[in-house]
Amino acid sequence: MPKSRINQSSLWRVLLVLPGLAIYLAMIIVPILMCLYLGFFDWNGIRENLSFVGLDNFWRAIIDREFQNSLKTTLFFTIPGTLLVNLLGLFLAILINRPGWLSKFYRSSFFFPVLISTVAIGFIWKALLSYNGMINVFLVGWNLEAIDFLGSVVLAPWAILFVNIWHDVGFIALLYLAGLQAIPKDLYDSAAIDGANSWQQFRAITFPWLAPALTSSVIIIFTAYMRMYDIPFVMTSGGPGGATQTLAIQTIRVAFNQNQFSYGASLAMYMLVLIGVISIVLTHYLRKREDQLIN
Amino acid sequence: MKTAVLIRDRATSFFLNSVMMVATLLFLVPIYITIVNAFKTKVDILTSPMDLPFDRLTLNNLARNIDSEQFNLLIGYGTSLVLATVTTLLVLITASMFSYVLSRRRQQIGYQYIYLLLLLGMMLPVQAILLPIVKILSLVKLMSTVWGVLLVYIGWYMPFAVFTMAGYIGTISPQLDEAALIDGANEWQIFFKVILPLMGPVIASVAIYIIVWTWNDFVTPFIILGSGDFYTVTMGIYRAIGQYTQRWEDVFAILLFAIGPMIVMFLFMQRHFMSGLTAGALKG
Numbered sequence: 249m250p251k252s253r254i255n256q257s258s259l260w261r262v263l264l265v266l267p268g269l270a271i272y273l274a275m276i277i278v279p280i281l282m283c284l285y286l287g288f289f290d291w292n293g294i295r296e297n298l299s300f301v302g303l304d305n306f307w308r309a310i311i312d313r314e315f316q317n318s319l320k321t322t323l324f325f326t327i328p329g330t331l332l333v334n335l336l337g338l339f340l341a342i343l344i345n346r347p348g349w350l351s352k353f354y355r356s357s358f359f360f361p362v363l364i365s366t367v368a369i370g371f372i373w374k375a376l377l378s379y380n381g382m383i384n385v386f387l388v389g390w391n392l393e394a395i396d397f398l399g400s401v402v403l404a405p406w407a408i409l410f411v412n413i414w415h416d417v418g419f420i421a422l423l424y425l426a427g428l429q430a431i432p433k434d435l436y437d438s439a440a441i442d443g444a445n446s447w448q449q450f451r452a453i454t455f456p457w458l459a460p461a462l463t464s465s466v467i468i469i470f471t472a473y474m475r476m477y478d479i480p481f482v483m484t485s486g487g488p489g490g491a492t493q494t495l496a497i498q499t500i501r502v503a504f505n506q507n508q509f510s511y512g513a514s515l516a517m518y519m520l521v522l523i524g525v526i527s528i529v530l531t532h533y534l535r536k537r538e539d540q541l542i543n
Numbered sequence: 544m545k546t547a548v549l550i551r552d553r554a555t556s557f558f559l560n561s562v563m564m565v566a567t568l569l570f571l572v573p574i575y576i577t578i579v580n581a582f583k584t585k586v587d588i589l590t591s592p593m594d595l596p597f598d599r600l601t602l603n604n605l606a607r608n609i610d611s612e613q614f615n616l617l618i619g620y621g622t623s624l625v626l627a628t629v630t631t632l633l634v635l636i637t638a639s640m641f642s643y644v645l646s647r648r649r650q651q652i653g654y655q656y657i658y659l660l661l662l663l664g665m666m667l668p669v670q671a672i673l674l675p676i677v678k679i680l681s682l683v684k685l686m687s688t689v690w691g692v693l694l695v696y697i698g699w700y701m702p703f704a705v706f707t708m709a710g711y712i713g714t715i716s717p718q719l720d721e722a723a724l725i726d727g728a729n730e731w732q733i734f735f736k737v738i739l740p741l742m743g744p745v746i747a748s749v750a751i752y753i754i755v756w757t758w759n760d761f762v763t764p765f766i767i768l769g770s771g772d773f774y775t776v777t778m779g780i781y782r783a784i785g786q787y788t789q790r791w792e793d794v795f796a797i798l799l800f801a802i803g804p805m806i807v808m809f810l811f812m813q814r815h816f817m818s819g820l821t822a823g824a825l826k827g
Contacts, residue, residue: 260729260731261648261730265641265644265645267636268637268705269657271694271697272698272701275672275697276699279679280663280675282675282678283672283675340566343559356809359813359817360574362820364802365777366759367780367801368798368802372576372577375577375794382576382592385591389591414570418570423821425821426821427825460825471666475668477761500673512674513675515670520666524666
């Protein structure tokens, strides 16, 4: 009697887990393993037979100038991007948190771009920043010289970075705002009685209390920017001359446009390892920092 | 002395409000330009993008782009709507059941492996699965179909949904389960009759995320649906705008079609959007 009871209960458990787990394994885990496997072969995505080439694809990536360039571009977007989105987000959150009848209006306007697709955002800013775009219509109207924001090797990466920050900063500001509002008000009152000025209050109370929000925000932006695709793809298609080509854009282009499926697979594996290792280290460090700041 | 402090406070407050005003304009002006220029003629756009010449506004741009060869609005909205709702429903059902067992049995070794497998999915670049998935989907004849995208989405959003929901279930006391168990309920019944009814807030939060993500996603349907009969709104605007890069009156009309539904949703539900998205990110 107890035995059949146990079997029955594990049957129900399997029924609860199985639908989700099965789809996850079939659509995510099996493809990752296949991607790794395909990286060791030479395959164009169409042919029937695969020929084993060992680590060739992985070596090739290391000496591939284009890959080095995409990696550099991706890091150019990711490192300043993560810092700037978090700094500006925190700054906006502190300003929104001040009492005032406009604060709700500010919050909604910063947040709205989060809901628009990055493809639409890319096209909106392309319409503004193109050589015959709206901003240059203004500049020419004011008798200034038109600027080729998206056609210049120097300006295009900054333009792409700017548009990404524009899209994400409202969301991050909202996360910090939720963190700010969780801080008990009497902490500030007693600090003020002790004679702490606003900078000291920020260092001693606000900043430590925001540690969990900071962990989430840094990880969210870091992983998103390392995988950045839509905005540079739409605005510049990775150009001019590869100046805005990210790892994600190169991987898709190599695999689907140049039909070098297995080389693309090896690039995707590099992306996976890079993002995985850095986010694990980063999460570990930020969580430890949370503990230190709170104690 | 007191008045000096008051004046200084007023001055900082005025300064900070000005900073916020400038920042707000930076966010609203691009949206404003998109909306008004969708209703203007080419000449009016190019003479002054910011103006709103009431007597010369036109609906021609919108009308001309409702049904173009690259982007039929009905197909775009229909495909995106079906994908967003069906994905959200199926993820909510499968992930909530999954997360219940995972949350209650996380000490068991088997479930710890499942936990690690899900964690892997959180940092995955979509490229790493898209390449082989094309092969898998063509094998089962689901390539270029909405069903193919749907299956990928369910897998893709599973880790986020399971982790967020498992975190929430962790705050529900296991004594409720035990009480129901003593009354003779099995785990299936406990989940559906006791736990699920308590999960309202987290279900809303996960649902909002998945709706926004699926509606806005580009690369997955772009690769899987390819040049087939069906396309999402994001693919539609890419196809339609790609051909006329400089015909601004058409570009803005198409962009208004793309962002219109989100503007309307936001105006009606902004409170839910903001609190739901914040809760999901901080607990997940």
